[in-house]
Amino acid sequence: DTGVSQDPRHKITKRGQNVTFRCDPISEHNRLYWYRQTLGQGPEFLTYFQNEAQLEKSRLLSDRFSAERPKGSFSTLEIQRTEQGDSAMYLCASSPLRAGTNTGELFFGEGSRLTVL
Amino acid sequence: AQSVTQLDSHVSVSEGTPVLLRCNYSSSYSPSLFWYVQHPNKGLQLLLKYTSAATLVKGINGFEAEFKKSETSFHLTKPSAHMSDAAEYFCVVTGSTDSWGKLQFGAGTQVVVTP
Numbered sequence: 001d002t003g004v005s006q007d008p009r010h011k012i013t014k015r016g017q018n019v020t021f022r023c024d025p026i027s028e029h030n031r032l033y034w035y036r037q038t039l040g041q042g043p044e045f046l047t048y049f050q051n052e053a054q055l056e057k058s059r060l061l062s063d064r065f066s067a068e069r070p071k072g073s074f075s076t077l078e079i080q081r082t083e084q085g086d087s088a089m090y091l092c093a094s095s096p097l098r099a100g101t102n103t104g105e106l107f108f109g110e111g112s113r114l115t116v117l
Numbered sequence: 118a119q120s121v122t123q124l125d126s127h128v129s130v131s132e133g134t135p136v137l138l139r140c141n142y143s144s145s146y147s148p149s150l151f152w153y154v155q156h157p158n159k160g161l162q163l164l165l166k167y168t169s170a171a172t173l174v175k176g177i178n179g180f181e182a183e184f185k186k187s188e189t190s191f192h193l194t195k196p197s198a199h200m201s202d203a204a205e206y207f208c209v210v211t212g213s214t215d216s217w218g219k220l221q222f223g224a225g226t227q228v229v230v231t232p
Contacts, residue, residue: 003160004160031218033218033219035220040224040225041224041225042207042209042222042223042224042225043161043207043220043222044222045219045220045221048218048219056219091160091161093161093218095218105151105163105166106161106163106218106220107160108160108161108162109160110158110159110160111160
């Protein structure tokens with residue numbers, strides 16, 4: 001399977017602990033996105049990368065959140081000092097960059113579900 | 118700024134009957150609009166997209182949507198529901214050309230299909 005993969009699929013942690021999620025995009029895709037989805041809501045944009053450059057961050061991404069894509073391939077999303085409000089599904093998506101076109105199609109992974117106790 | 122409002126949080130239909138999922142949008146410029154579907158324990162999948170070409174857009178699995186600028190709507194329809202259509206559906210609008218990957222999702226409509 002050559003889709004977007006995320007690891008771990010589920011993470012249960014205690015408040016105050018740090019957690020890290022990994023996303024492996026489709027290999028030829030330049031852009032990588034992180035979204036967060038809470039129960040009963042649609043996904044919300046967090047940040048995106050074009051190759052290794054982080055081009056935009058949402059105001060939802062507090063100082064406790066950091067995302068990296070060091071070699072322009074896989075990405076990590078780290079949450080420090082987790083809070084109960086961080087409990088959510090964290091979704092990763094990727095897309096190719098085609099100059100001059102607006103396809104709007106993102107390819108999503110199955111998500112990493114975080115539960116903070 | 119752009120946003121979408123999905124008018125129904127839950128829709129229940131019988132197998133073989135039509136499906137209608139309603140979406141209104143708000144955008145300060147010509148929007149690109151999409152419908153994504155999320156099956157349980159599966160990743161979000163693009164159903165169809167409108168990007169200022171034909172106003173009637175056909176997607177996968179027999180779904181289609183019509184862009185109506187005068188009504189600021191982008192409703193999703195399917196003539197005959199199948200059990201496999203049970204899922205959550207999201208209406209989505211994207212930003213300007215520079216930030217088209219920054220999708221704005223609606224709250225979702227949960228579709229239940231009964232035999």
